[in-house]
Amino acid sequence: MSKPIQLYTARTPNGFPITILLEELKAKYGLDYDYQSIDIMKNTQKEDWFIKINPNGRIPAIVDRARGNFNVFETSAILLYLVQHYDKELEFGFDPVKQPDDYSEELQWLFxxxxxxxxMQxxxxxxxxxxxxxxxYAKKRYLDETKRLYGVLEIRLNQGRExxxxxxxxxxxxxxxxxxxxVRIHAHTGIPTLDEWPNVKAWVERAEARPAFQAGANVPPA
Incomplete structure (x- = not known):
């Protein structure tokens, strides 16, 4: 029997949120998935077969075999879709009807x-x-803006939040x-440490202590 979700992805910060959530769903509910690693350096994502799945020609994308081979693309859209259809206890999200304010906060930070x-990063x-x-100019402009956005996260997490x-x-x-x-690839961006944002640093460490997070951050393997 085929696994419900077919994922097309690569080792990028756009792909990792999907593999992390899928590993969390696997740990919580036993949901399993297949994945195909897409070689974005060879523009595999621009080939005709992939464009039929995602007309934008970008990773990640999924095909939900359990729901009539329904296609979903865009990282945030896939995250919302997976929670809607596979996180029956809302372990990783909020109920938009019963928890409207919490759900709104979730969307605000997701977007x-x-x-x-x-x-920016x-x-x-x-x-x-x-x-x-x-x-x-471009190097400084985008690096400075990334640091500013880290500062926004620091403000949020400095309110006694985890x-x-x-x-x-x-x-x-x-x-x-x-x-x-x-945020966890800050060094790759040119920000050596998160010491300037101690609450952000603790938040990253807190997440990376989760086994499913670590598992998802290694799919596809290096």
Whole structure:
């Protein structure tokens, strides 16, 4: 019998949130999945077969075999989809009807990562590591903005919180998973340590202590 979820991904901070959540769902409910590693350096994601799954030609994408081979693309959309259909106890999210304020917080921080940290840190990575020419303005602009966004996280986590969304100390949700996938690679971006943001540093360490988080952060293997 085939596994419910077929994932197409790569070792990037856009792909890791999906493998981390899938490993968390596997640990909690036994949900299993297949994955295919996509060689983005060879533009495999631009091939016709992949464009039929994701017209945008980007990873990650999933095919839900258990729901009529339904396709989902975009990291945040996949996270929300997996919680909706496979996290029956809402271990990694909130009920939009019964917990509307908590659910709103979850979405706010999920989209903060999707529209802020992801794009800004991604550009910092590009201009500091991969750009064919040295553009000091771009390097500084995106690195400074990434640091500013880390400061926003520090403000949130400096309020006696362990996680981004939910009452009290918060609850570990897909908002954390999405954001952590970027922040944990800070050194790759050109930010050697998180010492400037001690609550962010503790948050990363807290997440990385979870076995399923570690498992998901190693799919595909290096």
């Amino acid at each position: 903060f990562a999707h529209g802020g940290i992801g794009p 991604g550009q910092a990575n590009h201009f500091n590591r991969y750009a064919p020419e040295d553009i000091p 996680w981004l969304a939910g009452p009290g100390k918060g609850k570990y949700t897909i908002a954390d998973i999405k954001t952590l996938a970027w």
